[in-house]
Amino acid sequence: MTTSHRTAAPRHGGARSAARSRRRKRGWARRTLVIALSLLVLAAAGVGWLYLKLGGDISAFDADGLSSDRPDASSNGQNVLVIGSDARTGNNRALGGGKKGDIGRSDTAFLLHVYADHKHALAVSVPRDALVDIPACRLPDGSWTAPRHHAMFNSAFSVGETAQGNPACTQNTVEKLTGVRVDHTVVVDFQGFAALTEVVGGVRVCLPQDVYEKDLNPHRTERGKRIFAKGEQDVSGQRALDYVRLRHGIGDGSDIGRIKRQQAFVAALLKKVKSDGLTPGKLLPLTDAAVGAMTVDPGLDSADKLLSFVLSLKDIDLRNTKFVTVPWRYEGARVAIVEPDADALWAALREDRTIDGEDAGGKSTGSPSPSPSPEPVSGAGVEVAVYNGTTVTGLAAQGAQALKDHGFTVTGTATASSQDLAATRIRYGPGEEDHARTVARLFPGAELRSGSAPGISVTLGRSYADDPSAASGESSDVPAKVPSEVADDARSAADSPCSRLSYG
Structure with missing residues (x-):
């Protein structure tokens, strides 16, 4: 029995050793689980804090x-209206935002189209001096304004004369101008812009010459100190603001030249953010800096909505991120939007086509779907006067008949004061733009021009004389492609800050 007992003892001691080993393993497993859960809790707390922080600031x-x-x-795709505001509220005064009690103004604006493939994007700048139709807009007391014709684009933001501005009115105006639905609107003021440039550690810009204080403020009597040296340099905070606001002293001092610099700046900012990466460590300070002085539409008014939108942009290729200005020409001291070139640009956005004609809709390839048949032109209730702007006999009568065939009322025909018109020209009075566009569908390539006199007139040019059969009602005044000069003038976010940059 003794032998038997001595023989069993080692077996019993081995069992205790195995049990201790199992307990040690279970202990390590529990500790590992506790550590993992702790990390998850900390991570969740961090996300929760981020959501709470951003949600409180937006x-x-x-x-x-x-x-x-x-x-x-x-x-x-998605369309995002970005408005740069020089609002006079908060800390903006210290950054050059103007006098206390003054009304908020729109300093710059562009419509960003993010294509459905999430690899392409196009930003279209609208000059602040562009003459547009501003639809009815809501005032602070709840009443609505009457629509305005031939008004400066940036005046839409000042409707209501509040210090915060009127982003909704600017969005209404952009939708009226483009026929494109704006999915989101973001307003960034001086404070938010300055903070953003500081968080990323500065943005690379390019100056063609030395710039002095008088160039930034033309009301100064002396040239003042040099604020920028010629060449490439990094700017942030106040200096970044000075750069994007700079208008006088470079090129022709126009807003168009400033738009070119602003596009180069935004491109360089995107390049810097992309190079740093959208990691949580980078995203938190970047987002925190942006939202503190940012106003958004209700569709982006929570942290999860805003972060989801920002992260949806992470795969966009810098080479496929382009910047253009809506086709324009000078009209006196102001800027007129050129048609039908602008309409071709807006049509490309609606159809998710790039300015190079590429389909960026992200759809699977296959047999192309047939193009829908164009809607017939109906001119019921629209009165038009027709003039012959060429030396071709009987052209006005020919154009008049084409209009009558589609239900238009022709109020008269005559010879124009000049008979050397190349392209057909359509003039329209206040509130008659939509009818004028219907008329233009019969005359492909016609120029639309607004005026102060009521009524619609068509002055036929050589283009119609060469192809009068074009007025069949089956064509559109919108070109099938974006004009090559628009595509050729585009800036890519991957470009050097000194390349493809016109200073007016």
């Missing part, structure tokens, strides 16, 4: 100011 404008007559929503 300011949204009132959606009641948006028009009830909006373009149809589209599944083709």
Whole structure:
């Protein structure tokens, strides 16, 4: 028995050793689980803090100011209106935002189209001096303004004369101008812009010459100190603001030249953010800096919505991120938008086509779907006067008959004061732009020009004389492609800050 007992003892001691080993393993497993859960809790707490922090800071404008007559929503990409505001509220005064009590103004604006493939993007700048139609907009007391014709684009932001500005009115105006539904609107003021440039550690810009204080403020009597040296340099904070606001002393001092510099700046900013990476460590300070002085539409008024939108942009290729200005020409001291070139650009956005004609809709390839048949032109209730702007006999009568065939009322025909017109010209009075566009569908390539006199007139040019059969009602005044000069003038976010940059 003794032998038997001595023989069993080692076996019993081995069992205790195995049990201790199992307990040690279970202890390590529990500790590992506790550590993992702790890390998850900390991570969740960090995300929760981020959401709480951002959710508390995000300011949204009132959606009641948006028009009830909006373009149809589209599944083709997203459209984001970005407005740079020199609002006079908060710390903006210290950064050059103006006098206390003054009204907020729009300093710059562009419509960013993010294509459905999330690899392409196009930003279209609208000059602040561009003459546009401003639709009815809501005032602070809840009443609505009457539509305005031939008004400066940036005046839409000042409707209501509040210090914060009127983003909803600017969005209504952009939708009226483009026929494109704006999915989101973001307003960034001086404080938010300055903070953003500091967080990324500065943005690379290019100057063609030395710039002095008088160039930034033409009301100065002396040249003042040099604020920028010629060449490439990094700017942030106040210096970044000075760069994007600089207008006088470079080139022709026009807003168009400043737009070119602003596009180069935004391109360089995107390049810097992309090079740093959208990691949580980078995203947190970047987002925190941006939202503190940013106003958004209700669709971006929470942290999860905003972060989801920002992260949806991470795969966009810098080479496929382009910047253009809406086709324009000078009209006295102001800027007129050139048609039908601008319409071709807006049509490309609606159809998710790049300015180079590429389909960036992200759809699977296959047999192309047939193009829908064009809607017939109906001129019921529209009165038009027709003039012959060429030496071709009987052209006005020919054009008049084409209009009558489609239901238009022709109020008269005559010979124009000049008979050397190359392209047909359509003039329209206040509130008659939509009818003028219907007329233009019969005359492909016609120039649309607004005026102060009421009524619509068509002055036929050599283009119609060469192809009078074009007025069949089956054509459109919108070119099938974006004009090559628009595409050729585009800036890529991958470009050097000194390349493809016109200073007016």
